[in-house]
Amino acid sequence: EDQVTQSPEALRLQEGESSSLNCSYTVSGLRGLFWYRQDPGKGPEFLFTLYSAGEEKEKERLKATLTKKESFLHITAPKPEDSATYLCAVQAPYNTDKLIFGTGTRLQVFP
Amino acid sequence: KAGVTQTPRYLIKTRGQQVTLSCSPISGHRSVSWYQQTPGQGLQFLFEYFSETQRNKGNFPGRFSGRQFSNSRSEMNVSTLELGDSALYLCASSLGTAYTGELFFGEGSRLTVL
Numbered sequence: 001e002d003q004v005t006q007s008p009e010a011l012r013l014q015e016g017e018s019s020s021l022n023c024s025y026t027v028s029g030l031r032g033l034f035w036y037r038q039d040p041g042k043g044p045e046f047l048f049t050l051y052s053a054g055e056e057k058e059k060e061r062l063k064a065t066l067t068k069k070e071s072f073l074h075i076t077a078p079k080p081e082d083s084a085t086y087l088c089a090v091q092a093p094y095n096t097d098k099l100i101f102g103t104g105t106r107l108q109v110f111p
Numbered sequence: 112k113a114g115v116t117q118t119p120r121y122l123i124k125t126r127g128q129q130v131t132l133s134c135s136p137i138s139g140h141r142s143v144s145w146y147q148q149t150p151g152q153g154l155q156f157l158f159e160y161f162s163e164t165q166r167n168k169g170n171f172p173g174r175f176s177g178r179q180f181s182n183s184r185s186e187m188n189v190s191t192l193e194l195g196d197s198a199l200y201l202c203a204s205s206l207g208t209a210y211t212g213e214l215f216f217g218e219g220s221r222l223t224v225l
Contacts, residue, residue, distance in 0.1 A: 089154075
């Protein structure tokens with residue numbers, strides 16, 4: 001069964017303190033791995049798509065990387081506005097928009 | 112352009128009742144997916160509709176159903192509500208043909224079952 005596990009569940013950082021979030025996955029044929037950001041009271045917002053091991057994507061202070069078993073979301077010099085829940089998801093192995101999500105990492109960045 | 116619109120945003124029901132939630136996708140998007148979000152389970156896939164046809168279904172009981180109209184708007188229905196159905200129900204839309212994983216989510220309908 002396809003599974004996505006994220007760690008840690010929660011992370012508290014001081015502003016400027018860089019760190020990484022982990023997403024490990026078990027799927028029968030990865031079609032894509034995706035990172036979303038969710039703010040309280042809002043729906044998830046798409047950040048990145050990664051398709052193959054070794055691929056990297058960057059957006060402002062965020063960089064996502066992918067290996068054959070896991071993905072990392074690196075946050076460099078975070079700011080309080082980066083506080084959110086970060087969700088990782090994989091695509092089910094056939095033509096569909098069905099995504100399998102992890103339970104997320106709740107990030108809090110303090111000034 | 113306008114985003115995904117979900118109505119109602121909040122609702123309270125009692126056990127045994129039924130509820131209908133509505134979702135208007137982004138203009139031009141033909142795929143609508145529904146997810147249930149709870150603190151313990153995270154986001155779980157309910158079903159996906161594309162051009163009025165259910166393309167995929169998650170592992171939920173038959174009390175959960177949905178449909179899509181010719182204008183791509185979608186509704187989901189939950190009958191005989193249980194306490195465990197309390198959750199945030201999220202709708203997401205996409206073009207439905209590219210499978211890029213980029214879904215556009217609405218803000219959700221928060222259902223409380225008493």
